[in-house]
Amino acid sequence: MAEIVGGHGFSGKEKITEILNRRHKEREIQIQAAKLEREKDADETEAMQFFESSFDEKVKLIGNSLATVGKSEQKAQVFAEVQNEIHDLQRYLSTSTFFLNEYKIKAELIPKKKFGFKSKKIVKTSAEKFTLDKLDGAKDASADEDRMKWTFTNRKNELIELPREKIDDQTITGSNLTNCVIRLEGHSGSLQFSKLDNCLVICGPTARSIFLDDCHNCKFVVACQQLRCHRSRNCDLYLKVTSRAIIEDCAQIQVAEYNGTYPELDGDLLKSGLDPTVNNWNILDDFNWLSTDKPSPNWSILEHEQLILNWPAYQDQFQQTHSLCNTFE
Numbered sequence: 001m002a003e004i005v006g007g008h009g010f011s012g013k014e015k016i017t018e019i020l021n022r023r024h025k026e027r028e029i030q031i032q033a034a035k036l037e038r039e040k041d042a043d044e045t046e047a048m049q050f051f052e053s054s055f056d057e058k059v060k061l062i063g064n065s066l067a068t069v070g071k072s073e074q075k076a077q078v079f080a081e082v083q084n085e086i087h088d089l090q091r092y093l094s095t096s097t098f099f100l101n102e103y104k105i106k107a108e109l110i111p112k113k114k115f116g117f118k119s120k121k122i123v124k125t126s127a128e129k130f131t132l133d134k135l136d137g138a139k140d141a142s143a144d145e146d147r148m149k150w151t152f153t154n155r156k157n158e159l160i161e162l163p164r165e166k167i168d169d170q171t172i173t174g175s176n177l178t179n180c181v182i183r184l185e186g187h188s189g190s191l192q193f194s195k196l197d198n199c200l201v202i203c204g205p206t207a208r209s210i211f212l213d214d215c216h217n218c219k220f221v222v223a224c225q226q227l228r229c230h231r232s233r234n235c236d237l238y239l240k241v242t243s244r245a246i247i248e249d250c251a252q253i254q255v256a257e258y259n260g261t262y263p264e265l266d267g268d269l270l271k272s273g274l275d276p277t278v279n280n281w282n283i284l285d286d287f288n289w290l291s292t293d294k295p296s297p298n299w300s301i302l303e304h305e306q307l308i309l310n311w312p313a314y315q316d317q318f319q320q321t322h323s324l325c326n327t328f329e
Helices: 012-067 075-096 102-109 126-139 141-147 265-272 311-322
Strands: 152-156 158-161 171-178 181-184 190-197 200-205 209-213 219-224 226-230 233-241 245-248 251-257 284-286 299-301 325-328
Touching: 012 075, 075 171, 075 190, 075 209, 075 226, 152 158, 158 171, 171 181, 181 311, 190 200, 200 265, 200 311, 209 219, 219 226, 226 233, 233 245
Parallel strands: 152 171, 158 181, 158 325, 171 190, 181 200, 190 209, 200 219, 209 226, 219 233, 226 245, 233 251, 245 284, 251 299
Antiparallel strands: none
């Protein structure tokens, strides 16, 4: 019998062999794909287990800090540090979402509904309870703020300075300041400023963190390890920061490199422990801007012609414009 020749010039035998080879290759590809999928699932499972343990541990540490705040004599410092830890936790969650799939979020973070007609108590996860407690606490923020012992508060048109013994390694806080100059020469431990309007803040190095909240039309000349700026608008930040500065719910934030100066600055930088070779002044993380391919519209770098290069002269002009009285705490 003559061999059957296909339309492509193959005999029937060759055609069957080709089909079998093709099926064999397809099967090998499927086996390899399944193997890769299993490895991927194993990696994701391991990553999720590590995330769960780390997240729960961080939540417990924050809870422990809040549990002891009533006994602390430095409540403002404790609250500032806890707030920093909360935002670190938010950032950790944001960077982990790529392996927290939709099923994981639904299964673990959203409570399951049970059938029934009776009202029932919903049991929340520790993360949900902590988040809800934090939101509830935010409603009483004004009352809590009134109870905090601020270093200085409710000032207008003043030049505020502190002696070095009240600055070095200390937590310094200020709130409700309008048309003020705050000048701190020394190496503070941490700084917290809230509700500043049209103020100039010039500080020496801060060993740990600086927290700014609800500040408008201000200029800050600060150096620190961590900086967080919340709910602020139209502020210029002259920075030396060894980690990455964070902004949230902010707009019209402009940044430049720290250029403060006073006679003991080099010694204070050494005592503060800040790395003199690191300055991430031009790298900000905006928690309200998730796009990776477009820059945040909420902050920008100051143009050279906008820079203030002579702070003593600018301070003198500010004092004359607003007729400041000198307050030495």
